[in-house]
Amino acid sequence: MAIDVKSTVAQWRQEIVMTLKESTKSARILCALLVFFYALSGYILGGMAITPGYLFPPKFWVWTLVTSSMIETTFMMVFGGLTVILGASRLLEPLWGEKEFCIFFAVVNAMSGFLSSIVYLFGYAVVFNDDLLFATSIHGLASFKAGVFVALKQSRGEDTVIFRLKIKQIPVTYLCCAAILCMMEIISTTYFVMLNTGMFSAWIYLRFFQQHSRGRGDLADHFAFATFFPKVFRGPIGFLSNIIWNILTKLKICQKATYKYDVAAATNITISLPGTSEADAERRRKKALAVLQERMANIESPEEGWSEDEETSPEKAPEKTEASVKIENEVADQVA
Template structure:
């Protein structure tokens, strides 16, 4: 084990050095607040406590700080790893500023929605623990948003081969995993589950309707619809319900109506472009598809290899040897006269008699 620690540290430092200032600053802040938690109760001061978030206390700064507060080493590793993965996979497509905006939107929304849900739970149960004993903090909310963004940009990437799991199924699988941990009692609080759920939801809403890019706002493609996060058996029902909610939000002018653009003047056949599809994203997918096609063609060529030129020359030599006639008995070679066709044994030609 000690053998691999220097190698892992070297790879980690190399990956961190290649990231932007935003990723380095967030990672350093996570580590700094973790060290500070040894002396100060940082989840209480910087985490979201539902009873203190809303008036009369109104601790609004916790909406910004709760995403970088960790109490355990594995939490620090998960938080820094999530931020670095986002910097390696999403920042080249978005840019550092858009990454920072996404980080802020997801964390603020997850903290606000989680605090509001616990407030509603208190109203229904009158249990003060839901207001003052719950601490919402950590990387769960941002992890949900990052997995949703990865589903949008590279959802067809295979994460596990046996069983085959694609990246587009990761948000639902992680949600199921956290729910099982909570039901089994391994999670002592429902705050990570709530934070992850609201982080994934807020990330999807932002990417679906509000993210600005070179071709407009949002991503209204079918593969990124809300129903695509659910199993195929329930997707029609979820799609119908999501369509009703979206229509109501459009009438309230909270969301915009889905619009498809048709490029009739294209040099090729009619092309359909959906607003929200980034050209860099499309180019990335084309490169992945081309790589997969080249690998498949290479496997086919390896299975059915063509004969080489040496094999063809050997075949020609064999044909020449079969054309030559064998020696006659006694060592005599056959005459050099051309071989007659079968017809020559039936029809003979003689000289005409001379006239006297």
């Protein structure tokens, strides 16, 4: 079956134009910058991309942490970058807002560039190869692509995409595939390093520092670091991450989760959990209230064989109060 190349190209062009028109101002600006720097990449690559040896003193080229993400040297990488920016904008901006999306873009790329440079610095300390510091060029949107997968795991982790693969399983699957491609020398080692540091940077920012209407960060259990890995590895990874977490909280770098319960009345429970959505909190609250009311009704109704004296005996009142408190605590644990 013959393929009409002209009509196919025209259709793609129309879809791209429509997508750009429907996108937000921030997404269009990022796309324009990516194309602009791609046109100049042959002339400004050395001064705009991150070179690990120049990022630290005495050179201290800190501006490359900002500019490096916009430098792509091939058309396919530019096309992939445009697709990621427009797709991420459509999926994440309705949840966060345009300003927060731009902050996420900048923070992930800058933090990933810095961490990637640290990786190469440690590599140099092991093998003493000057090329790791001065012949390595860190640039492109690989970090942001990986960070988008982390953001989608946080917001739409249970959605199924293809072959019954859920979004929450994509980050580790993507890294495994990238590792195989790196060993086959299909993708560069630098690209693979940027994927890893990009995912880690996005998780750090979303987990502990992102500002939103409910406070800061997302300390929900489903977004813990161990949940990025298969269940067989979650035990040891969770153990190590808890040790690091305790150290960071003692150093005041991270804050522990705060749980507030208002049980002044048996039918009114107010819960404040940082990092959880309002819809999820409301669902949990209604479920807890239903369980509490059902158990309270069972306690207050007299059982068969009770005598009238037992019902009115003042010695039984403390037992009933203790049972009520126990149930309230159990329901509160379910909500938490």
